[in-house]
Amino acid sequence: MADIECSLHALCVYPVKSCAGTELQRSVLHDTGLALDRAWMLVDERGEFVTQRELPRLALIRPSLRGGQLRLHAAGRPALSLPAPEPADALRVPVRVWHDTVSAWDMGAQAAMWCSEFIGRPLRLVRFDDTQRRVCDRRWTGAATAHAAFADAFSLLVSSTASLAELNRRLLAQGEAAVAMRRFRPNLVLDGIDAHDEDHIGLLEIDTPQGTVRIQLVKPCVRCSIPGVDPDSGEQGYAVTDTLASYRADARMDGAVTFGMNAIVLDGVGCELAAGQRCRAHYAF
Numbered sequence: 001m002a003d004i005e006c007s008l009h010a011l012c013v014y015p016v017k018s019c020a021g022t023e024l025q026r027s028v029l030h031d032t033g034l035a036l037d038r039a040w041m042l043v044d045e046r047g048e049f050v051t052q053r054e055l056p057r058l059a060l061i062r063p064s065l066r067g068g069q070l071r072l073h074a075a076g077r078p079a080l081s082l083p084a085p086e087p088a089d090a091l092r093v094p095v096r097v098w099h100d101t102v103s104a105w106d107m108g109a110q111a112a113m114w115c116s117e118f119i120g121r122p123l124r125l126v127r128f129d130d131t132q133r134r135v136c137d138r139r140w141t142g143a144a145t146a147h148a149a150f151a152d153a154f155s156l157l158v159s160s161t162a163s164l165a166e167l168n169r170r171l172l173a174q175g176e177a178a179v180a181m182r183r184f185r186p187n188l189v190l191d192g193i194d195a196h197d198e199d200h201i202g203l204l205e206i207d208t209p210q211g212t213v214r215i216q217l218v219k220p221c222v223r224c225s226i227p228g229v230d231p232d233s234g235e236q237g238y239a240v241t242d243t244l245a246s247y248r249a250d251a252r253m254d255g256a257v258t259f260g261m262n263a264i265v266l267d268g269v270g271c272e273l274a275a276g277q278r279c280r281a282h283y284a285f
Contacts, residue, residue, distance in 0.1 A: 002280030006192035008206065009161050011275055013037040014185055015070055016125070017150045018051035019061040020231060021182055026274045029213060031265055032134075032147050033155040034187050034273070036065055041104070041150040042115055042123045047095045049150070050123065052226045057119055057234040072114065080114045082107055082125075095126055097150055103129045136264055140219040146264035154262035158198050158217055159186040163259065166195035167243065176239040183227045183240065186260055188215075190279065196248075198261045202284030206268070206277050213268030217284070220250050220258035227259070 014021040017038045027034040052058045062073040072080040090105040104126035111125040128149040136146040168178040206213040228241040250258040
């Protein structure tokens with residue numbers, strides 16, 4: 001029996017790591033998370049990943065997906081369409097995400113020029129090589145073996161509507177503007193639980209027509225400067241991060257500020273998740 005029932009309020013994917021996201025009504029679950037989430041990534045001349053931490057203008061690149069094809073949009077530039085899964089003459093290149101070095105497909109000179117000119121520094125766009133198995137941090141996954149594509153470390157990120165509402169209550173009380181969930185870049189947004197109750201959930205179960213999905217919440221998501229980036233202007237602000245720091249210091253992470261929970265897929269690869277599905281949540285304590 002579940003400790004609490006809730007619903008899947010929203011599904012979100014971020015096809016290009018650290019660029020804008022897309023809210024979906026449905027998405028197929030892979031062992032690396034939602035289909036095509038963080039499947040592409042921008043790297044510098046050394047093959048090191050780049051993010052909004054150092055390049056907040058990445059927030060202004062808006063990827064879209066159609067039939068697995070990636071299309072990039074940005075103000076003042078023609079849209080760029082890229083083949084799926086990669087150009088026929090694509091080169092496999094080594095790239096680095098945090099402490100992991102994996103192979104990826106270079107998406108070619110046209111994509112590199114489009115991204116470099118918009119951001120203002122040399123960049124290349126790469127796609128994750130699906131033959132690679134990038135293993136999630138075993139210190140947090142325990143006996144389970146889980147995988148990620150170009151996400152920071154885990155397959156999924158889970159948050160809740162109530163957690164965002166609590167942050168916005170505090171922002172408005174300080175005379176600051178409310179913010180949208182897209183600043184926090186979750187994949188699964190839960191509705192029907194209390195603010196930050198996701199901190200205490202160990203297991204989510206979701207029944208789908210294809211079978212039961214089981215998702216394990218494994219690690220609090222430590223927050224950097226990215227939630228402070230305005231996704232409409234690409235400018236760095238501090239109201240969000242300063243407000244979070246006033247009440248979200250997490251003893252589990254040695255006092256670091258957290259919002260949301262990293263998660264992995266235990267069962268249900270190939271199942272289709274959909275907004276509005278009911279979830280059974282089991283507390284970890």
